[in-house]
Amino acid sequence: MKIEKFILKYFDMIRTIIAVLIGVMVSVLVIYIISKSPGHSLMYFLTGPFMTRGRIGNLLETATPILFGGLAVSIPFQASQFNVGQEGAIYLGAALGTAFALSFHFPAFMYAVIVLIFAGLIGAGWGYIPGILKAKWKVDELVSSLMMNYVAYFLGLYVINYHFRDKSAGFLVSYELPHPVWLKQFIPGTRIHLGIILAVVFAFLVYYFLYHTKLGYEIRMTGFNLHFAKYGGINTFKVIILSQVIGGFIAGVGGMVEVMGIHHRFNWQMSPGYGWDGVVVAIIGHNHPLLIILASLFLAYLRVGGQVMNLLSDVPSEMVTVIESIIILLITAEAFLSQWKYRITVREAALKEVSDESAT
């Protein structure tokens, strides 16, 4: 009976874990089907990310922008705003942030901070547009934010291509950023940079923001029940806009962090997909910032494992994307395992009735 209570209490969590396990099982199965030496491939996939310092580094580097993406998604999602414009905010934040860093100079100690804030503000502006359109006129934020992603992509590309392009390089990259805005790579043999610390700090800040501040409370209540929030006196107009603005800000910062930490110049010819990764980890982590840290690490682990396997065996890394999608599908399918929960609930209710009766 205790186990059943436990299952009911943590049902969502357990469901998520089962979905993840099914995903991993499918990958094992796939590896066994297509690999000539499945044992090795499997080993590369599962233990690869931990085998060398460089790979552990890879794992953390990979997790960093995903974590930013997830945090940026979680805030509007907690307010029940389906804004998927983080992809654009990340891209434009990075592109215009790069342009800004190349155009203005500040004292070294504050240079990086100012550039990050600027990139964040760009992202925030990108969240504001779908936000105000939704709050004021009920324009569907999903479609408008999707379109904004493309506007961001072309705008960013234009700015870099026409004004900040390093023509000495063979392909489309910006000039190198001035050294003061580089985020220090502090573990030799890896590219782990200060951005990872910043990302984790952001996760805790977002957690604290959502669960311990007034605005965070307003965001969550609006997400739970818009009518209730209005009835209670919450200014839902403000909440709908701010949730998307703050999400956009984090996305903008995340994009710029990636530029400042890894390549030190803008080099995205294609949109890097961290916004969509953010949706993935936000869903796996149930929009909870601290769980999103775990989800980002998990996703990064799968990615790096996939890359190692890709490199050293005959199984392509894209298997990971397939696994991700299966996990997401299972988590979002409400009816997945709902029968199981229902049976436990009924049994529990029956037990409770018996004990109530015997008590009276």
Place this chain on the structure above:
Amino acid sequence: MNPLLKSIFSANFVFATLRVTTPILFPAIGVAITSLSGSVNIALEGIMLVSAFTGVVVSAFTGSLWLALIFGILAGVGMAALLGYFHLNLKADIIIAAIALNMFASGITVFLTYIFAHDKGTTSSLKSLVFPSVKIPIIDKIPVIGRMFSGLNILTYVALISVIVFYYLIYKTPLGLRIRAVGQNPDAAESVGVDVKKVKMYSLLLSGFFGALGGLYLSMGYVSWFSRDMTAGRGFIAIAAASIGGNLPLGTFFGSLLFGIVNTLAIFLATLKVPSELIQMIPYVTTVLVLAVYAIQKSVRSGGEE
């Protein structure tokens, strides 16, 4: 005349525009049909990708264009069925499920490309058949018009015909009537015994069908190979095209055409050092503006009430 204007007013421009419009028009019709039934389908991106891939592989291994067509369509419809099953039966959020399916498509196609072609970028090492271009008998002979409208890929003509099919389907068949009824008031449909879930599933399958044709055109008409993520956002653009057009047949056509024109302009202007990026932005900005204006009008009419 200015060389730019000259090239824009040339027959080539019209020809190119129709070519570029085709892989937007197909999925846009798909999006419009599901929107009319009251669901948002953002999985066209994945549907097209899977069909594009399936078509190439089947044609390479069987050498049959017909089989490629059939299996390409089956693959697209299958993806749509998966979306329908998860959304309608397992009660998944349709948007998140669609995002997952798009990821699935992106992953599985590259994965299998590697398995079949031992290369991750493209299947160019697999020889793909291509759907033929057709010369239209009489039109072909007319001087300028012929160069504009004849000799296009057969699927481009199919796309144009699909607009008419879409019109007939939605306005002239019982299924179309039911799709519209379900989209406007599911309770009303239910109250006269229309199976809402089934109608929504059919509309998704139809969107899969049209999406599949769009995918097949991309890999077996527009070019003759499959490359990773070759849809390049056309499934999302389709949402914009359908939205601009109010999900109606002619509107969806013009919405898609707008994107086609702009993208073609971008290609033509690229040679003239006009920033093509800014041109390419126009349709997306337009979509946001159109949606906003539409919503503002609606809220003014209802007096700003809920």
Place this chain on the structure above:
Amino acid sequence: MDTILSIRNIVKVYPNGVVANKGISFDIEKNTIHALVGENGAGKTTLMKILFGIEKPQEGKIIYKGKEVHFKSPLDAIHNGIGMVHQHLMLAPDLTVAENLTLGIEPRKWKVFLDTKKAVDIAKRVSEEFGMEVPLEKRVRDLPIGIRQRVEILKALLRNAELLILDEPTAVLTPQETEVLFKTLFDLKKHGKTIIFISHKLKEVKAIADRVTVIRDGKVIATEDAGSLTEHEIAELMVGREIRFERIPPSPKVGAPLLKVKNIRYRNKENVEVLKGVSFEVRSGEILGVAGVEGNGQTELVEILTGLRKADEGSIVINGEEVIGKTPREIREKGVSHIPEDRMKNGVAENAKIKENLIVDRYYKNPFSKGMFVDWKFITKYSAKLMKDFNVLATSPDALVSSLSGGNIQKVVVARELSMNPSVIIADQPVRGIDVGSEELVHRLLNEARDKGSAIFLVSADLDEVLELSSRIIVIYNGEIVARFDDVEGLTGKDLGPYMLGVKREA
């Protein structure tokens, strides 16, 4: 005359334990208009849902045309010749009238195509047969509500309905439209149709019905020829129960008016005037009860008072300050609290914790938060105390509201709304759908608040509740206050019923 439908001993218990029908039996004669009347919650709607295959009864039989029937779905009922016209019309707005009429049974051309011409023909045939003109090729969206309703009736007729159920059909109509509807119903009777007419408006019942069945409290009180009963007699049958309530003692001290409402007017989206100049005052230390059948403007009035909706005209003064145009928060800060009509829609966020629900109106104030930050430690302690004071049965303040029973959810709402010493309390259906124990508690708390000097505005569709609690009573009908009782001593439902039902009004 033949009996077309016999309802025998229908019992319906909902999963939450509410007994909606307690053994209902009556007969409906073929080719008559049979009115079904009763207060809100008397069980009419449940009975009709059973008849139309939406709900299944636990006990009892339905004999239709001499055969016992068990409808599994509305479609089943439709196939058997029963049609229903819902209060909220079931039409697709962008389809034409003919398309709406033939939806689901579309005539086809070459198997796959719609035969639009034939659809129009079919629709035309029924519309002509019954003399009900409708613009067949216009979109429903462009039609006035009276015509839409006619389309809805035709929809049933087209499917060969012999027995038509109309659920409060006149609630949404103008007087002119009502007249047209009645003419239609008489014509249908001439064509041999049988009609069940659900209504609160006794004048209409008298005008149109052949027979009347009165339901009260899930039981049939009477089935009579309409001609043999006066409106007054029907009203008495509807509300005149054995007196179940015990009036609470009168207020010890009545003070100055805290809520002054003057001439509130409001028109809704459909351009119907829902409130036609409502004025009243509530004084400190009294409960002003509003009696009235649901849907006569109460919901809108309460939302206007609490800032959730904007009035077109009028003034609301709370504690001496005008609050028209103020936000819900500003109004709450004047000391107004609000127990909402629909607790699941407005009253709670069911997937949030109890403590998160308890502070939605005060989280931003000290000591619930300091600066930007919410003090959960304090809130948890505070919530535990509130839960104890208001007898909310739950494992902890961290439990989700969705895990509670209806009564306990309402106690959460009441605990929040009554715990800030409000000077004005707007209580809308405060005990709807909760168990007797919780009901008593809520009533006791309202009484205590009154004695402490709150001005309470109580809206309820349950007459007993109004009579039990109110210091004064006003009756609302059709957006107007039609009666005021300053002295409630000895007042019973029989005195209020005729006003509530529009039979009588004060000059």
